Amino acid sequence: MSTQRKIRILVAKPGLDGHDRGAKVVARALADAGYEVIYTGLHQTPDMIASAAVQEAVDLVGLSIMSGAHMTLFPAVQKALEKRGVKDLPLFGGGIVPEEDKAALLDGGVNAIFTPGTTTSEIVDWIEVNVRPKVEG
């Protein structure tokens, strides 16, 4: 039987804000693009996100953050993943992130940040270019 890799993505909503419409829209768009999206719902701690990412063996983790806590939450998720022995798992984010913070996060190893105004097809294109080759590699 031939290998049929299917891209699996965890979409999580860390922190205390309850604005999950963006996360749901993105989750739906990614599923429509043919990916398997594991959606974990609101109020996830970095440990919960890392644990789910490991158990689900995903190729990519997307975080939606509207609370302004992105500079804390992204590194915390990276650390929680490393603690579980997972390095180099691509991470992307969406939400309200100022330009200077965006640069700092990308420097810190976050693979992409999509701010308001991004179309869902831009996210899918980014995944096709940056994630699919690794998954099918």
Next chain:
Amino acid sequence: MTSDNVRAGAVSRVEDVLAGRVVSAARLMRDLDDLVPGAVDELKHLYPHTGGAFVLGVTGNPGSGKSTIVDCLIRRYRDAGLRVGVVAIDPSSPFTGGAILGDRIRMQRHATDEGVFIRSMATRGHLGGLSRSTQDVISVMDAMGHDLIIVETVGVGQDEVDVVSTAHTSVVVVVPGLGDEIQAIKAGILEIADILVVNKADRAGADRTVADLSMMLDLRSEGAPAVRILKAVAINEEGIADLVEAVDLHRQDLDHEAEGRRRALDRAESRLKDLLRTLALESALTRLEAGEGLAALVERIAERKIDPYSAAEQLLAELMGDS
């Protein structure tokens, strides 16, 4: 990598799984689901280490509360000190192949409990309520040392009964108010229930539903195995202790009676036939591709130049002649 390296990698991953390492086990599950060559060989090494886990199937209509019940069950079994694995299946889109797997949402409180391993799976076109590789994922969880594995099927209608050939005990969740549909599904999933849970029992009509179900059970032939019916309001954790007790009782039934052995044989037979079907189909398709090709044969059938029965028989005869 050379094939020796591949083998060495596979051996170490098998050892990792047996040692209960989540990262390795999760990736093996992924490879099994994605049909990566060699993953099945790792499973063969794990097989002698399986059989220790009790597998509990939870099935029922979409929205009947399966995930919430599973969440409550995880808590009870964790309190009892068991290591719990969960395989939760949601449907893939028939159009895009994509899926939103959302069963974890209801099980969030167990997300960082190291004694709980939750795996979401998409059906990927597989019918019957489970995904093609559900049994493989259960085997990996079993080999890791989980005591109890809960399998939550996709929301089912009438005929998706694969869970019965996978689980030791099958729980079917129904909700009040389906009225005549109870009649309609009595020949479907209700038949496979070892335990019937009427969830959302704070709604009107719960007692009526229980009565309908009891009546249906009374109509069965004499000597049919006991089926327990209970009410629950899973969202308030009501009725869960009763459910755990019912599972225990059913488990005792399986221990005592020849029933347990019969079921084990049924599960093994159904698994073997499943795999034979898959492998035979693969071999036939491979052979076709080497010969005139699937498309050409399909065309001849569509043009009524050959009938599909003869075509399949010829192909199979050639396959058998090969060995």
